Amino acid sequence: MAMDITQFLLAAQSADARIRSEAEASLRQFQEQNLPQFLLSLSLELANNNKPAESRRLAGILLKNSLDAKDAARKDHLVQQWLGTDISIKSQIKDLLLSTLGSSVSEAGHTSAQVIAKIASIEIPKKQWPELIGSLLNNMTQQGSSATIWNISMAGGTCLGLVARTVGDPIVPLVMPFVESNISKPNWHNREAATYAFGSILEGPSVEKLSPMVHSGLGFLLNAMRDEHNQVRDTTAWSLSRIFEFLHSPASGFSVISAENLPRVVAVLLESINDAPNVSEKVCGAIYNLVQGYEDAGPASSMISPYLTEIITRLLATADRMDGSDSKLRSAAYETLNEVVRCSNITETSQIIGQLLPVIMNKLAQTLELQIVSSDDREKQGDLQASLCGVLQVIIQKLSSTDETKPIILQAADQIMISFLRVFACHSSTVHEEAMLAIGALAYATGPVFEKYMSELYRFLEMGLQNFEEYQVCAITVGVVGDICRALDDKILPYCDQIMNLLIKNLQSDELHRSVKPPIFSCFGDIALAIGEHFERYIPSALQIMQAAAELCARMDTSDEEFMDYGNQLRRSIFEAYSGILQGFKNARPEVMLSYAQHLLQFVELVFRDRQRDESVTKAAVAVMGDLADALGPNTKLLFKDCTFCAEFLFECLQSDDEQLKQTAAWTQGMIGRVMVS
Amino acid sequence: MAPHDIRRPFKRPAISDQQRRRELSLQRQAQQRRDAQQQVRCLASSVLSLQFPTHETELEPLPESFHEHEAQLGTKPEEESEPRSGDLDVRQASKLRGAEARKWFARQLMLPEWMIDVPDRLSEDWYVLARPAGKRCFVVSSNGTTVSRLRNGSILHHFPSALPAGARTRDVSGSVQSYCILDCIFHELDQTYYVIDMVCWRGYSLYDCTAEFRFFWLNSKLAETGACDPPSRYHKFRFSTIPVYNCDQSGFYEAYTVAVPYVKDGLLFYNKHAHYQSGNTPLVLVWKDENCSQYVIDTDNKGQIPTQQQVS
Numbered sequence: 001m002a003m004d005i006t007q008f009l010l011a012a013q014s015a016d017a018r019i020r021s022e023a024e025a026s027l028r029q030f031q032e033q034n035l036p037q038f039l040l041s042l043s044l045e046l047a048n049n050n051k052p053a054e055s056r057r058l059a060g061i062l063l064k065n066s067l068d069a070k071d072a073a074r075k076d077h078l079v080q081q082w083l084g085t086d087i088s089i090k091s092q093i094k095d096l097l098l099s100t101l102g103s104s105v106s107e108a109g110h111t112s113a114q115v116i117a118k119i120a121s122i123e124i125p126k127k128q129w130p131e132l133i134g135s136l137l138n139n140m141t142q143q144g145s146s147a148t149i150w151n152i153s154m155a156g157g158t159c160l161g162l163v164a165r166t167v168g169d170p171i172v173p174l175v176m177p178f179v180e181s182n183i184s185k186p187n188w189h190n191r192e193a194a195t196y197a198f199g200s201i202l203e204g205p206s207v208e209k210l211s212p213m214v215h216s217g218l219g220f221l222l223n224a225m226r227d228e229h230n231q232v233r234d235t236t237a238w239s240l241s242r243i244f245e246f247l248h249s250p251a252s253g254f255s256v257i258s259a260e261n262l263p264r265v266v267a268v269l270l271e272s273i274n275d276a277p278n279v280s281e282k283v284c285g286a287i288y289n290l291v292q293g294y295e296d297a298g299p300a301s302s303m304i305s306p307y308l309t310e311i312i313t314r315l316l317a318t319a320d321r322m323d324g325s326d327s328k329l330r331s332a333a334y335e336t337l338n339e340v341v342r343c344s345n346i347t348e349t350s351q352i353i354g355q356l357l358p359v360i361m362n363k364l365a366q367t368l369e370l371q372i373v374s375s376d377d378r379e380k381q382g383d384l385q386a387s388l389c390g391v392l393q394v395i396i397q398k399l400s401s402t403d404e405t406k407p408i409i410l411q412a413a414d415q416i417m418i419s420f421l422r423v424f425a426c427h428s429s430t431v432h433e434e435a436m437l438a439i440g441a442l443a444y445a446t447g448p449v450f451e452k453y454m455s456e457l458y459r460f461l462e463m464g465l466q467n468f469e470e471y472q473v474c475a476i477t478v479g480v481v482g483d484i485c486r487a488l489d490d491k492i493l494p495y496c497d498q499i500m501n502l503l504i505k506n507l508q509s510d511e512l513h514r515s516v517k518p519p520i521f522s523c524f525g526d527i528a529l530a531i532g533e534h535f536e537r538y539i540p541s542a543l544q545i546m547q548a549a550a551e552l553c554a555r556m557d558t559s560d561e562e563f564m565d566y567g568n569q570l571r572r573s574i575f576e577a578y579s580g581i582l583q584g585f586k587n588a589r590p591e592v593m594l595s596y597a598q599h600l601l602q603f604v605e606l607v608f609r610d611r612q613r614d615e616s617v618t619k620a621a622v623a624v625m626g627d628l629a630d631a632l633g634p635n636t637k638l639l640f641k642d643c644t645f646c647a648e649f650l651f652e653c654l655q656s657d658d659e660q661l662k663q664t665a666a667w668t669q670g671m672i673g674r675v676m677v678s
Numbered sequence: 679m680a681p682h683d684i685r686r687p688f689k690r691p692a693i694s695d696q697q698r699r700r701e702l703s704l705q706r707q708a709q710q711r712r713d714a715q716q717q718v719r720c721l722a723s724s725v726l727s728l729q730f731p732t733h734e735t736e737l738e739p740l741p742e743s744f745h746e747h748e749a750q751l752g753t754k755p756e757e758e759s760e761p762r763s764g765d766l767d768v769r770q771a772s773k774l775r776g777a778e779a780r781k782w783f784a785r786q787l788m789l790p791e792w793m794i795d796v797p798d799r800l801s802e803d804w805y806v807l808a809r810p811a812g813k814r815c816f817v818v819s820s821n822g823t824t825v826s827r828l829r830n831g832s833i834l835h836h837f838p839s840a841l842p843a844g845a846r847t848r849d850v851s852g853s854v855q856s857y858c859i860l861d862c863i864f865h866e867l868d869q870t871y872y873v874i875d876m877v878c879w880r881g882y883s884l885y886d887c888t889a890e891f892r893f894f895w896l897n898s899k900l901a902e903t904g905a906c907d908p909p910s911r912y913h914k915f916r917f918s919t920i921p922v923y924n925c926d927q928s929g930f931y932e933a934y935t936v937a938v939p940y941v942k943d944g945l946l947f948y949n950k951h952a953h954y955q956s957g958n959t960p961l962v963l964v965w966k967d968e969n970c971s972q973y974v975i976d977t978d979n980k981g982q983i984p985t986q987q988q989v990s
Contacts, residue, residue, distance in 0.1 A: 335695035335696075338695055338699070339695070390695070390696065390699060393699060393703075394699070397706070434696075437699065437700070437703050440703065440707070441703070441706075444706075444710065472700075476700070476703075479703070479704065479707050482707055482711065483707060483710070486710055486711075486714050522711065525711070525715075526711060526714075529714060529715065529718065576711065576715075579715055580715065583715060583718040583719065586718070623715070623719075626719070627719070630719065667719060667886065670886075670953065674955075
């Protein structure tokens with residue numbers, strides 16, 4: 001007899017803590033006293049379209065937590081519990097879940113798919129739910145155009161993918177017969193469902209298990225790119241994309257793509273990229289995954305180089321197509337272009353990419369001439385400009401990565417910068433973000449000569465730094481200030497007063513999203529390193545904020561997952577600020593920092609004692625200890641003498657597997673050692 | 679037949695590029711920040727790799743004006759430069775001029791102390807070598823020229839050499855990082871730079887390395903460059919290494935008695951594990967008697983004994 005669990009599920013999410021804990025206690029009691037009925041009640045809740053979304057959501061979560069856990073021992077316990085539950089109850093639960101798959105409330109359908117996957121991972125290897133896969137595949141083949149049928153069909157596919165990921169190898173023999181018997185049927189629904197099933201199981205099972213069927217299936221799929229039905233071609237392109245994503249990794253030594261079949265693969269992709277927009281978009285995805293496999297693959301990456309000119313040409317043509325009704329096809333084409341540039345072997349492709357640069361710059365110049373009459377036009381212009389800035393960013397980074405190709409960027413830098421400055425005049429924040437990122441890459445590439453752009457660029461930096469609303473733009477602009485510091489060194493001095501003013505104001509503001517604060521602290525370090533002793537005038541305000549932030553970290557509960565990431569970033573960035581300032585003052589007036597030394601060392605100790613700290617935080621902490629000793633010298637002798645945790649900390653770092661950490665710790669040890677004998 | 683535009687929209691999109699580009703940019707910035715800080719700490723950069731360009735290059739004839747400079751060596755006027763502020767790492771220091779350069783270099787040399795007591799574990803932990811008489815200096819090769827600076831920072835010679843980046847050749851593709859700093863003694867009699875230590879080689883800082891490693895590096899790399907060859911048009915002064923011995927009984931005896939092509943000025947003792955440290959250090963010691971030194975106590979250039987003894 002299932003109890004009406006709805007009220008308890010809703011109460012368990014109440015804002016009132018007392019109500020909440022009472023409801024949680026009742027639910028727990030139910031679970032402990034009658035697990036089968038508990039699970040059945042939850043399944044009924046999830047299956048019922050008339051129940052409120054909040055109770056269905058919690059029901060789903062509780063179901064998942066009854067079947068799976070991160071802790072291996074607990075998970076084992078839950079599995080045994082499920083296996084020991086009454087068969088007829090389990091059967092009812094499973095039926096309810098299956099019936100929920102096609103729910104008109106898609107969140108419920110998605111949740112039930114996840115629960116099914118968890119049960120499947122327990123039962124399928126024991127052959128306890130043989131009809132599951134069959135019914136999922138059946139759902140995927142449903143014909144008709146009603147929304148319900150379509151929902152069921154889609155949900156079946158998602159669920160199959162999830163099941164494959166949790167079950168792994170055993171799913172292959174359950175699905176392949178369906179694929180083989182349907183892939184050549186005259187009805188396009190069958191062919192499409194078979195192709196979709198094939199593509200769905202490529203993630204999860206092992207490469208060894210999949211490789212034979214993929215090797216034989218690849219040729220078949222390439223042929224199917226000429227299937228008479230659009231939907232079949234669409235799903236085929238998607239499946240090819242999945243093959244390249246999961247079974248094509250020359251860097252790890254395995255790929256279904258060989259020197260023998262690569263020519264055909266490329267030929268098919270470049271022919272089908274001209275297909276209808278939906279197919280073309282999936283083909284872009286396939287090309288994306290194909291080239292990605294060759295990234296950093298050593299000699300293997302030369303395999304794709306001969307084809308890149310044609311691939312780039314086709315992608316550019318695709319981006320220019322007028323028939324993509326929304327800009328999805330255009331974005332996909334440019335994003336694939338980015339990946340092609342990123343993954344190419346630069347020694348072989350420098351000319352091609354060098355020639356791509358003016359092409360993209362021309363396109364960007366053209367967008368500035370576009371006629372803007374409606375907000376729609378403006379939006380389209382913005383999207384296009386953002387995409388083009390993204391391509392430029394990737395090209396700049398690629399060409400500046402080797403000495404041989406860097407001159408290309410240096411020669412074009414003026415032109416590139418002019419384009420970006422004109423683009424800023426258009427108001428979309430996405431465009432600003434993309435242009436800023438690219439400018440950061442340009443600053444790195446050009447180094448000190450970047451100075452000539454500052455007078456024109458500065459107002460846009462200022463704009464970005466003040467953009468609280470679009471905090472991503474703000475964060476990116478802060479990062480670019482750092483890039484510019486490294487490029488210009490002390491030539492950034494004329495702008496520092498204004499920049500520091502803005503940065504400090506940002507840190508003091510309650511409005512600014514907290515994710516921007518760590519980059520600002522890191523930026524302090526960048527600026528200090530660049531201008532050295534000139535940073536002195538900012539010390540009082542900057543250090544006050546740094547110390548306040550350190551105290552905030554001390555009070556933060558870093559075991560709370562929500563704060564863990566942020567806490568780590570904040571601590572690391574505070575250390576980076578100190579490091580930059582200390583090193584900046586090292587040869588000039590280090591005594592300026594003397595009064596802050598003790599507080600800093602206390603903060604290092606606090607962080608050291610936190611066992612949950614991130615590797616990057618550890619590195620920054622041990623480095624700043626060395627910077628203290630290096631910059632302040634004998635003045636820190638007493639400080640370190642009284643420091644009991646330092647030796648322990650160094651010892652821990654010197655045992656690490658991380659070479660960089662060991663090297664830094666050895667350096668710090670040397671610096672402290674020098675101080676102690678002085 | 680299902681409508682043409684019904685697709686499977688929930689298929690995971692293959693691309694989400696913008697997020698990826700943002701993350702890659704962040705990683706790049708973080709790496710560059712780390713590199714900048716490591717350089718200032720005089721640690722070798724994590725991305726510096728020991729690549730040695732091996733392509734042969736044609737030497738370009740030097741412009742006429744350079745020959746005039748050569749004729750004026752030793753009296754070359756100091757160029758004034760805009761003062762540099764902030765911290766300097768060795769890369770920046772190699773580009774210094776004028777008063778700033780003097781100030782920086784004056785602080786850099788590692789100066790031995792007189793040996794008064796015999797150190798512990800002399801035969802296990804120490805090297806010994808016969809020190810040449812002459813002018814102690816830093817030799818810096820970078821940007822196509824070589825400059826030697828005395829202990830007070832003033833320039834001794836400005837010349838082309840076969841050290842990496844030490845002369846103007848057509849090899850302009852050499853990385854900006856290619857510079858060398860050697861700790862030398864210039865011996866007047868045979869016009870040779872005797873190299874007693876290596877501080878940077880081809881942009882790779884050896885500050886953080888033990889004497890054992892530095893000497894090993896010095897002995898394997900210097901000769902490769904042709905710097906030990908006799909002088910030629912683009913290589914004005916010859917460089918030479920010095921035999922270094924383990925400071926056990928036989929090694930000590932060798933260093934003390936061996937015939938060398940230069941006038942000896944005492945024995946230098948190096949602790950094998952010591953890093954290169956600017957200023958005075960007890961980890962490098964000097965010792966003299968009449969047999970291993972022309973001047974038992976320091977004399978100035980005119981052979982007069984100064985009022986204060988200082989080790990050079």
